[in-house]
Structures are given as C-alpha cells and as structure tokens.
Amino acid sequence: MATTNPKGTRASAYRVAVTADVVRPDGSSVHGDLGFDRLVERGIDWSVLPGDAPVLPPEYFDDVDAVLVMGHTYFDAETVDRTPRLRHIARFGAGYETIDLDACTRAGVVVTNTPTAIRRTLSTAAVTMILGLTHHVVPKDRMVRESRWSDREHFRGVGLEGRTLGIVGFGSVGADVARLMQNFDMTILGTNRSGKSAAADELGVSLVSFEELLERSDVVLLTAALTPETTGMIDEAALARMKRSAFLVNVGRGKLVDTDALRDALLDGRIAGAGLDVFDPEPLTPNDPILGLDNVLLSPHALGWTDQFTDAVSTAALDAIIAIADGGRPDSVLNPEVFETEAWRAKVASD
Structure with a gap:
C-alpha cells in the first residue's frame, strides 16, 4: 500500500x-x-x-x-x-x-x-430526466440566453397526463419512480426478469413483456441491472418497436443501450428524444453527433449525486x-x- x-x-x-x-x-x-x-x-x-x-x-x-x-x-x-x-x-x-x-x-x-441507499436519489434523477426532456428545458434555457425567443414555437412540450411510462427493470428503483410518477396521472407498465413484483401489485403497475412495453410506452425508462441478458437490450430492433413520439431515458447502465443504434434512431427521427445519464462508451467522444442534438438531455453519470x-x-x-x-x-x-x-x-x- x-x-x-x-x-x-x-x-x-x-x-x-x-x-x-x-x-x-x-x-x-x-x-x-x-x-x-x-x-x-x-x-x-x-x-x-x-x-x-x-x-x-x-x-x-x-x-x-x-x-x-x-x-x-x-x-x-x-x-x-x-x-x-x-x-x-x-x-x-x-x-x-x-x-x-x-x-x-x-x-x-x-x-x-447498497441498493436501498441509492433508491430515492436514482428515482428522482429519472423523474428529473423525464420532466426536463419532455419540457425541452435545455433548448428553452439556451433560447433565453441567446435572445432567440421566437424559436420557442418549435419546442412545444409533451404533457404526461394520460400518457404511458414503461419501466424496464422494475425493481426497488423502478417502484419508487412509479410511486412518484403516478402523481402525473400516467399509466405505468413494468417488466422484469421474474414477471412478478409485490410493489407492482401494490401500485397497480401492469407487468408486461419487454416487447409490449416498448410498443405501448410514451416514455421508456431503463433502470435494469447490467447482465449478459440485458447488455445491448435497446438495439435497432427494440428501437423500431417504440413509437416515433416516444422518449428513451437511461439511468441504469450505459451498456444497456446500443449507442450506434440509438444515435441512428435519433438522427433519423425514429424516436422523439433521449435522456441519458450513462453511456457506452463513457465518456462520449467529443465529436459524437448526439452532443449536438436538441432532443437529447445529457448528464455525466452524476445526476443522482x-x-x-x-x-x-x-x-x-x-x-x-x-x-x-x-x-x-x-x-x-x-x-x-x-x-x-x-x-x-x-x-x-x-x-
């Protein structure tokens, strides 16, 4: 030593x-x-x-x-x-x-x-991402700083009432997010490895297949653990199942997402946007096109700090x-x- x-x-x-x-x-x-x-x-x-x-x-x-x-x-x-x-x-x-x-x-x-200790800080980070992304907080902040008020008509937010939130990896963090987001009158879906959850039963969250969750959700939130089975689970095929109007939020692990597939989907307008606190690779390279997109909200793996x-x-x-x-x-x-x-x-x- x-x-x-x-x-x-x-x-x-x-x-x-x-x-x-x-x-x-x-x-x-x-x-x-x-x-x-x-x-x-x-x-x-x-x-x-x-x-x-x-x-x-x-x-x-x-x-x-x-x-x-x-x-x-x-x-x-x-x-x-x-x-x-x-x-x-x-x-x-x-x-x-x-x-x-x-x-x-x-x-x-x-x-x-220390899973219990991170539960609330990670769930509030997820809520922050969802709200910041759907309300276009960063581009609107930039408009004011750059005196571009006329651009605001191009960044109308997305209301959450009656919309569907799908939580991939519905465990203790996912349950806490569900508890918080029910205050926005959202329908909440979840998916996990066992297909069972006492918290889901308590909260009225429907556990569905991964494929159904992707197809029905307006916001897809990743809180899953990284395993051989979940690595790259959000790939080109998964992104193709999502609505073009849907947002992807990842506060789990960067390797849950195929970054190349996500970049292509964002650039092609195949999903509405993404909120990312974790990445693969981490950090992103300085010339990554994701960094220049207004429909992406980014945090350096520190939103929960x-x-x-x-x-x-x-x-x-x-x-x-x-x-x-x-x-x-x-x-x-x-x-x-x-x-x-x-x-x-x-x-x-x-x-």
Whole structure:
C-alpha cells in the first residue's frame, strides 16, 4: 500500500483499501465526505490504493481485509484467487457487473452493495430526466440566453397526463419512480426478469413483456441491472418497436443501450428524444453527433449525486465493512452462500 492513513494511526489488525477512481490519497472524494472517521473510531485502518485502472494488480490486496470499490474496478478469479487475505468487497452503489460473484464465493470473499441507499436519489434523477426532456428545458434555457425567443414555437412540450411510462427493470428503483410518477396521472407498465413484483401489485403497475412495453410506452425508462441478458437490450430492433413520439431515458447502465443504434434512431427521427445519464462508451467522444442534438438531455453519470446520496451510500457501505470486521453479517450480501464455504471459515479462523 503506497498511501497511509492521514490520521496517522498505526496499521490495525483489520485493513480497508479504497479504489482511487473518485477518491484522492487523503480520502477526499468527488462525492464529498465519505465518513472514513467512522473506520478510524472502530480501530480499522484505511488507505487509498496507489493506482487507478479497471484491473488492479492482486498484490495491491496482499495486506488488505476489505476493499471499498468506488467505481467499476474488476474483480475476477484471477484477482480474488491470488488475494488470500481479502475477505470483503464492498460496492459503493448497486451495480456489481464487474465483480465475479462465483469466483468471490469460491475464494471466501463476501460481496455487498447498497441498493436501498441509492433508491430515492436514482428515482428522482429519472423523474428529473423525464420532466426536463419532455419540457425541452435545455433548448428553452439556451433560447433565453441567446435572445432567440421566437424559436420557442418549435419546442412545444409533451404533457404526461394520460400518457404511458414503461419501466424496464422494475425493481426497488423502478417502484419508487412509479410511486412518484403516478402523481402525473400516467399509466405505468413494468417488466422484469421474474414477471412478478409485490410493489407492482401494490401500485397497480401492469407487468408486461419487454416487447409490449416498448410498443405501448410514451416514455421508456431503463433502470435494469447490467447482465449478459440485458447488455445491448435497446438495439435497432427494440428501437423500431417504440413509437416515433416516444422518449428513451437511461439511468441504469450505459451498456444497456446500443449507442450506434440509438444515435441512428435519433438522427433519423425514429424516436422523439433521449435522456441519458450513462453511456457506452463513457465518456462520449467529443465529436459524437448526439452532443449536438436538441432532443437529447445529457448528464455525466452524476445526476443522482446529491448530499443525501453521499450520506446514504457511504453510511450503508461503511456499515457493511464494520459489520464484517466485527464478525457479523451485513444487509445486502450478494453471495450469502459464501459464509458456508471452507475458504471463508479459513479466513475467519486466521483472526
């Protein structure tokens, strides 16, 4: 470990590494205060990893018990099989597509995430995208700044009352969006892998097939997790099923969408517009034609970054780290079967 705890405490029996993608060596973060003092108060040492890359050398974790993953660092068998001390990967956020759960389980590594903590901030980000896009907020703002008031007749907004919102990946975030958007008197459809949802039943949301959702929706919202099955799910064929008057909003993962197919659909007027907080590639290249379109609302994978987001997610992630360090079992364990493995028992026995 190349960096040291800025509090100056000696190395403790339990050590936590933090990935360096959005955290500086002193622990300050683009998200704000992450609350690392909580670890120090519990006698847990922490430090920020010296390098930032999608795949980090296994030796970075030779003397580490846990790693707080701030971005999308990969942890596959090649890494976790060569880190005999590592016992916990705590994901800051909900997505875990870069973490091989099966490999972690075999290696005796618990994986946790923070899905509940991101629910409201992501759902309000989705609502912001929907409202900003359908009301043409950005081009109208630009008109005023550039004294082009006469152009406003070309940007009449789209009312939502009686329109249909389709939520792809109807889980906790999707349910929260549905709860908020029902105030706009929209019909709400959802789709998910199981075809079942107690929240959908409670809210009166109809779960339908992916194809039916695309065909009926005036706004298609993506909140699905990224899996091999959902990668590229919004492709040319999916876009062709959507109404020409429909909008696509993605606050899930960039790779849910085939960017080339979306670009073509937007340029050809085959859908009305798009709101994107996530991209593939990320960031977009500076000359991408999407950047010049008035019917696209863009955010740099940060629309949900609020003070409440930071507080909720960091609290949940550190709660999980402290629980494992204390010999407990935190909420939101993605591979609970790990606790029954010999690899896990061996790591615990080494304390």
